[in-house]
Amino acid sequence: MYARFKNNLQVCLKLEVNALKKILVLHTGGTIAMSENKNGGVTPTSRNPLDEAPDFFHGQIDLQTEDVFNLPSPHIGPKEMLKIQQRILRASDQGFAGVVVTHGTDTLEETAYFLDLTVPDELPVVVTGAMRSANEIGSDGLHNLQTAIQTAASDEAKGKGALVVMNDEIHTARFVTKTHTTNVATFQTPSFGPIGLVTKKKVIFFEKLLSHSYHPIDQVVDHVYLIKAYAGMDPELLQLIDQPQTNGVVIEALGAGNLPPQVLPALKSLLDQQIPVILVSRCFNGIAQEVYAYQGGGIQLGKLGVTFCHGLNGQKARIKLLVGLSYGLKGAALKTYLNDAIS
């Protein structure tokens, strides 16, 4: 379906590229590969809209395109993420200078962070998508694809971990999140902001990555859960996942990292069985920390053995827990791995 685009598109970065670079574009589906039908529903089409991509760069980038699969992103889970990662790991041996992944936006931040945690950062990986399908007015797919390729081809993109490029902004996969259901400016990085911009003339980075570790896993564990705390939280939620197959749980806690006291017995039962329990905040900004000393407060939770994961949102912390467990990390090593989100 993508063959014509794949084989014919010899594109070039019209701006600041010195040598011909080999960039791999991996399509995985999402709105960027969809069109609106006559009833107003947005669906994957038999002819992929990206086939219509113009020759943006006039032969100055050696661009190769492949379909990994064509799925709406709510159909994507860790097994599909692993498939994308395995293809990217092969790409570095095949002489590609960078990889762009097109992806549905609903779970884009999770796939992007999975790639950040499992691919070495010498190979730029840039994930992009679209909020408007190909035949909607103001469709953003081709523009995002173009700017993502520009970013992947930029020398500065190396050593930054996986990136998300949408709406002319460059964000780290680690912290970016989808903040709006439909707006094209949906991808934002709470607390920190973007680390770069794609302008009409060039790709500009204004932040450096301080540290990056990766774990090249080749399988993924399952039964890693994500639960959100709320006022009057029912302990039954935690009791329900108290099962032999449970590998770990992330809780989006209240405020700075606190839980209602009535869930403590169920929480303790999980911890007594060495099931890792990771705490993040349900707040949009800031980090979860051991601050409060009342019952259910962060200090008590820390003493019980809960792991605080600083700065990640719930869905990212779940991906990190899943990657750590899939790599075989346990006990103190797993705790350190999850603590270290910011640095």
Ligand SMILES: NC(=O)C[C@H](N)C(=O)O
């Ligand atoms: N804008 C999008 O891509 C949303 C779509 N539902 C998806 O994630 O596949």
